[in-house]
Amino acid sequence: MLKLIGVETFYGKIKALHGISLKVLEGQLVCILGANGAGKSTILKSITGLVKPEYGTIHFKGRRIDQMDSEDIVKLSIGHVPEWRRIFSELTVYENLLMGGFLLKDDDLIHERMEEAFQHFPILKKRKTQQAGNMSGGEQQMLAISRALMLKPKLLLLDEPSLGLSPLLVQDIFATIKELHESGVTILMVEQNVNQALKIADYGYVLTTGKIFLSGTYKDLLEEEKVREQYLGEGKYNRRAKVWSG
């Protein structure tokens, strides 16, 4: 469904992505893992055209999209929930959802989709006329996801959905993502919360400083010592701790 080949993206003169190749098959939930600054968000931004890759190609459903404008990429049915949610904080929840459905010309359809969102997240219905900026982080994340779902995208890009949320909310959000995935949405997700993310993902890529350094299924990656060491808190330090404790 989505295929990146040798994508290199620059911020000015700084190379953020060093030849990224990855693919997402229809119906999959693929996760990109990696530390801060590894270039995870840049991959998603390159896909939706917020930054233009200098080299390499990106194909979506057989169509080359790497030089297209964001608006046109969105029209091909790719939804992007950006890092830190970026809801419109000065608009109400209702208006945010309305913007999510901006490309829908039919008012009835917009309201139908909005009802679906409210069914999914009843709290949003309660907050319908409230300014979105006054909501809690979890509610804002729900709004950001609902906003992206207004267009029923074939592919949903999620950029760190758990960022800044309490552990309880993180579980909620991941449960929602899992549900979405099971309902047939193809998802490409970027996460730092490796443990949770890998549990629901079909396939994972591990990124370090702009390069893909490992990839595989949940099981493969769990067996990989480096992943456990760097992301799951089972590294040398812990083993040494065991030595000390006897």
Add this chain to the structure above:
Amino acid sequence: MNSLITDLAQEIFSGIALGSIYALIALGFILIFKATEVVNFAQGELMMVGAYVNFFIIQGIMGDLHVPTGWMFLMGLVGSILFAIVFGWFLDLVINRPLRDESVFSIIMATISMAIMLRALVSMIAGSESLVPQSPFGGAYFNLGGVIISVLDLTIIIGAIVLVSAFYYFFNKTRWGIAMQATSEDPIAAQLMGVPVKRVYALVWIFAAIVAAISGVLLSPRASLIDTNMGFLGLKAFPAAVLGGFGSIPGAIVGGIILGVIETVSMGTLSFHFHWVKEINDIIVWIVLIAVLMIRPTGILGTEEIKKV
């Protein structure tokens, strides 16, 4: 005593009419600011261009007549609006689009230089002599208990209220209006919703040019004067926008009318009865502005901006 009240009522009425023009110019400032966070210092010059275009259209179709008839004035108005649409689009193309990724400050500087260039260009094309436009209503008025209500002033007031309400409705209730607000807050997120950000910006500049043209068309017969310096009125309308609460559309009309009334009353009755007021006529508007901002830093109808990540 009685004459004092009539005088005052008369001054307040013409103050409201003058303030309505301030309100329309302020509306132009606010529209562009709301959508792009740019203060367009060429707003007054856009008004001047609108007034000139209107004058030449009317002159062109009027021939030998001295007072334009209603439909000529209407043609002039429609013509200047059409011109404003093209002109606003052009301004977006030469100012906003190339500088979109630069800081807001450089766009503001570009609007200032655009203002200077427009003044020079218009005096090159139209000559530097002032023109004297005629009101389509002649001197028509009616007498309301000693207060003279001129038909032109009444038209100006109604026109301003209608325009401000229309834009208020557009910005808050229609899809494109909300998309403009969304774009102003976060253009990247708006882009991810499929909002055509470039077109939204162009639309805002076109709106601002239309509002400016209409205010120019309404102002010129009232002032009976068109010259290249009338754009400086834009600098008088700027405090109106700040007073009403920059970014608030209804604030434009509130701020505009307050300033208009203060100006006429202080120049009239107050200066007549208190001589020291005469000395501070030019700055009284700014004194009021500072006083209001000390009590309400966001302006009368402005809301505090939420800056949250």
